[in-house]
Structure formats: structure tokens, C-alpha cells
Amino acid sequence: MTTEPDDDGTTTTAGGTTSAGRAIVLDVIGLEPDHLDRGLAPNIADLVGEPARATLEPPFPAVTLPVQTTLATGRSPESHGDVSSGEYDREHDVAAFWERDRADRDRLWETASDAGLTTGVFCFQHLIDTTADVALTPSPIEDEDNNILEMNCWTNPDDFYDDLREELGHFPLHTYWGPGANEESSTWILDAASEAIERHDPDLLWIYVPHLDYDGLRHGSSDELDDAIGVVDDLVGEFIDGLRGDDRWDETVVNVVSEYGFHDVDTPVFPNRALRDAGLLSVMDDGEGGEEVDLGSSRAFAMVDHQVTHVYTDEGSVDDAREALAPLDGVERVLGGEGKVEYGVDHPSAGDLVLVAESSAWFQYYWWREESDAPYYATDMDIHAKPGFDPCELFFGDSGLASLDPTLVGGSHGRRDCEGFYGLGGPAAPASVPETVDARTVAPTLVDVLDIDVEMEFETDPL
Known part of the structure; x- marks a missing residue:
């Protein structure tokens, strides 16, 4: 050739x-x-x-x-x-x-x-x-x-x-x-x-x-x-x-x-919950009794995709986000500038931080802790509304088409x-x-x- x-x-x-x-x-x-x-x-x-x-x-x-x-x-x-x-x-x-x-x-x-x-x-x-x-x-x-x-x-x-x-x-x-x-x-x-x-x-x-x-x-x-x-x-x-x-x-x-x-997985990880606990992620009423993430008012937000998460932050909030996310059980690495170059994702579309899960862990987008606070689309088949990939849609839920039980997921990749x-x-x-x-x-x-x-x-x- x-x-x-x-x-x-x-x-x-x-x-x-x-x-x-x-x-x-x-x-x-x-x-x-x-x-x-x-x-x-x-x-x-x-x-x-x-x-x-x-x-x-x-x-x-x-x-x-x-x-x-x-x-x-x-x-x-x-x-x-x-x-x-x-x-x-x-x-x-x-x-x-x-x-x-x-x-x-x-x-x-x-x-x-x-x-x-x-x-x-x-x-x-x-x-x-x-x-x-x-x-x-x-x-x-x-x-x-x-x-x-x-x-x-x-x-x-x-x-x-x-x-x-x-x-x-x-x-x-x-x-x-x-x-x-x-x-x-x-x-x-x-x-x-x-x-x-x-x-x-x-x-x-x-x-x-x-x-x-x-x-x-x-x-x-x-x-x-x-x-x-x-x-x-x-x-x-x-x-x-x-x-x-x-x-x-x-x-x-x-x-x-x-x-x-x-990879076989048994550990769901919730980066948006950690960002919320740290005061970096804000929520608002979704209009139907649940909580929707307020991206405009949030200082940091995690867009999850199986075993990888892109974390987008306001200027000056990167270190705070890293401090909130690095200790989570199931997080193997938090990639910053040099890490993104090493992993081949150094692109403007990438998050300011990129999380890599341990082989037995994966990331779920949830920011709520009580099911009654879940946004209206959480139990629906609504892949375009959810700001993260949701494998729980593969399981029938108790109160809707999609499950809210992340422990059901047995495999992941990324x-x-x-x-x-x-x-x-x-x-x-x-x-x-x-x-x-x-x-x-x-x-x-x-x-x-x-x-x-x-x-x-x-x-x-x-x-």
C-alpha cells in the first residue's frame, strides 16, 4: 500500500x-x-x-x-x-x-x-x-x-x-x-x-x-x-x-x-450526587413533582457514559469537583489535562475532568436519593431527555417502564x-x-x- x-x-x-x-x-x-x-x-x-x-x-x-x-x-x-x-x-x-x-x-x-x-x-x-x-x-x-x-x-x-x-x-x-x-x-x-x-x-x-x-x-x-x-x-x-x-x-x-x-460490574457510582453534596450541582423542580438538574446554575455536572464520565465545571471549580469525586468508591482515575492527553481524549468536547471507573464499577447519572424525587423521565424510555446513559432502561420498573434499581446491571464497558x-x-x-x-x-x-x-x-x- x-x-x-x-x-x-x-x-x-x-x-x-x-x-x-x-x-x-x-x-x-x-x-x-x-x-x-x-x-x-x-x-x-x-x-x-x-x-x-x-x-x-x-x-x-x-x-x-x-x-x-x-x-x-x-x-x-x-x-x-x-x-x-x-x-x-x-x-x-x-x-x-x-x-x-x-x-x-x-x-x-x-x-x-x-x-x-x-x-x-x-x-x-x-x-x-x-x-x-x-x-x-x-x-x-x-x-x-x-x-x-x-x-x-x-x-x-x-x-x-x-x-x-x-x-x-x-x-x-x-x-x-x-x-x-x-x-x-x-x-x-x-x-x-x-x-x-x-x-x-x-x-x-x-x-x-x-x-x-x-x-x-x-x-x-x-x-x-x-x-x-x-x-x-x-x-x-x-x-x-x-x-x-x-x-x-x-x-x-x-x-x-x-x-x-x-466487564462484570457490581458497583454503581453516582458522581452527580457527590457534586450535589459538595454544593457544586444545583437542582430545580421538573414541573411534575421531581427534581431536574439545573445545568445553568450548577458549578459542576457529570455526564456519565457506562464506565466513563465527563465532568464539566465552571471556571475555578475544577479542584472542588476533583476533591468531591476522587474519593468515591469505584473511581479508579480522575483525568485532568495530562491525563486526557494520555488517554487520547484531549478535545474541546471532553469534560474538564474525566472519570474512569474501576473494572467492577460503572457510573449512573442520578442526582436524587429518594425515588419520589426522581425526574419525570427517569422511569421512562427517554434516551434523549436523560443527560447520561441509562442501562437501567433494560429492566422493567416497579413504577414505570424503566427500573430505578442500578444494582440490576451486571456488565459495563468504556x-x-x-x-x-x-x-x-x-x-x-x-x-x-x-x-x-x-x-x-x-x-x-x-x-x-x-x-x-x-x-x-x-x-x-x-x-
Whole structure:
């Protein structure tokens, strides 16, 4: 592969030396090398031989959006700016999850499309308005109170969801996240991807397969998770059988990647409670009898995301916030300026402080201590209203759809050591890969395998 060094030390891809005609990326969340070693995923093991399997080293934080953007851009969070699955708008004092625009952050499915390939992507984050030729992301029509009026998906082409609905029925949103989350959504996504292959024949297709994430978070290492591995392996096996039967199989490489693995956890940590006790976080009436955090009046606020927390402070309050948070049981490190550089999240979007949990701990966003003081959305499925990721939404609650019992959560991720799986299979795949693969290597390797010229600067060379 030919590369050209840039002033900042990165490399610009200028084409590859090996070529496949089609690349399929299966993002099987939570898959780990041990799952194949223990014989729990025979279909994936059959596809990806041992010399072509590796441990994936995710970026920090090893949570959904930072990892997805790293996989698709070949760059680290401190470069591409997705340092969390949420974003805090300092100017307007608003914290929001899953709502950031992709802006000018082109990912491989966009740049490869510009380079002349037909590209597709299913259910990755921030897909609305992507220029991928075939794309789908759930986008239900809601009223002003976030009640779903009609199930819908945003797609390229515009009428693609209408076609899918006729073939497969509506996207099963209630099984995609929440207490009813199960394999039905992964089945629908893979079936829709098969339809995309038949109708649009993409040269590069990225597919998000979420099923393992549910039981990884619910149960951690468990019989339930082992059963879920078998379920998703069967689904992947059926999808691969369909690929094997089409006329492009001989030119196909399949990249199986998992974003991250899980740690078993038993210690929920509440940084916003500690900030409130220290007089740094303020609350106000939410209008329905509960307490809402008052971001505008708070001197410090913690935006939690699994095992990582970004702490945003007013000028002059950083040391007070550190003093309140560092002693908490379950906090391993409090990263300041030098720590953020060390961990690769030194970006303006990052918190003034970044908390890293111990391997058996995770962060919950709660600032109240009595359930009667919880804000109205705490027991709802309301991922956009909550200023932090809430895995308790995977459990039915006593007084609402979502539980308020954080002790139910059995697994989490986000630390640098939440290693996942990487593998290449199919007739056009390389015969072997290194034992460990940096997540930043995935995009340049796909460019190399497909032998295309793209306008992207990568931080690593291909495998």
C-alpha cells in the first residue's frame, strides 16, 4: 500500500495492493475472542479462521459512538471529537445523547461512495443525511412529549423503508432497546441488509448487530450471555449463508468487529450526587413533582457514559469537583489535562475532568436519593431527555417502564481494557492478521483490501 506522510504525522491513503470486489462489515457488539475459543460461535468461527482472528483494541472511551466513529474514520476520539455518546453544549447548558450531527466528519461509507463505490450502512449512529447510497436508521415520528405517533426509519433511497416494511413489517423498535430488547431487532436488521444486497448490490456494507449488547449489560458473564452468543451466531450464520449463495461471494471479504467487550460490574457510582453534596450541582423542580438538574446554575455536572464520565465545571471549580469525586468508591482515575492527553481524549468536547471507573464499577447519572424525587423521565424510555446513559432502561420498573434499581446491571464497558473481537473471513480475505488490532486500523485496512482512493487521513497503516 502506498501512503504519504502528512505534517501532523498521519498518513493519507493512496490505494492498496490487494483487492476484493466487496466488503461486508458485521459490527457484532460485545463479541470477544474467548467466545470463539469456547465454541460458543461456531458459524463465526467457521467464517473467520484462527490465523485471521484478533483481539480488538478499542479507543478510549470504549463506548458506542467514540468506537463507531474511530472504526469508520481511522482516527482517535481526540481527533474526530466523539469523546462520548452524548454531547454537552457549554454555551446553552444542554446535555444530549445520540443527537449530534455528523457535520463534516466523513466516514468510510461516505468517502468510498465519493470514490465511486456503492456503499451501504445500517443502524450506526448519526446516519440521517449520510451520503451512503443505501442507509437505514430508526427515526420514529414523535409528538412534542416524545410519544411515538408512528414507527418510521430514515433511509437512502427515500422509499427504501416502504419496500422493507412490505417485506419485513415495521422495524421492531421495542426490541432494539429497552426492557423488551431481544434478537428480533438484529434479525430484522440482517434481513433488511440482505434485501439491500439483493436490490442495490453495495460494494461496501456496514451492519450493526446489537443483540449481545443487551445481555452483556444485563447479566455480564453468565449463562444468559452465552445463550445470546449462540443466538447471534445463528443469525450471522444465516446471513453468511445468503452471501455464499450469491454471485459475488468469490470476491467478498467479511470483517467481523465488535467495538468492545464487557466487564462484570457490581458497583454503581453516582458522581452527580457527590457534586450535589459538595454544593457544586444545583437542582430545580421538573414541573411534575421531581427534581431536574439545573445545568445553568450548577458549578459542576457529570455526564456519565457506562464506565466513563465527563465532568464539566465552571471556571475555578475544577479542584472542588476533583476533591468531591476522587474519593468515591469505584473511581479508579480522575483525568485532568495530562491525563486526557494520555488517554487520547484531549478535545474541546471532553469534560474538564474525566472519570474512569474501576473494572467492577460503572457510573449512573442520578442526582436524587429518594425515588419520589426522581425526574419525570427517569422511569421512562427517554434516551434523549436523560443527560447520561441509562442501562437501567433494560429492566422493567416497579413504577414505570424503566427500573430505578442500578444494582440490576451486571456488565459495563468504556475502559481502555474492554477489548473486543476483530476478524477477516470470506474468499477474498487475507489469510492472517496480527494478534491485536488497533480500532483505528479497520478503515485503512478496508480501503487497502478494496484497493480504492479515498480522501481520508488515517492515523495508522492498514494491516
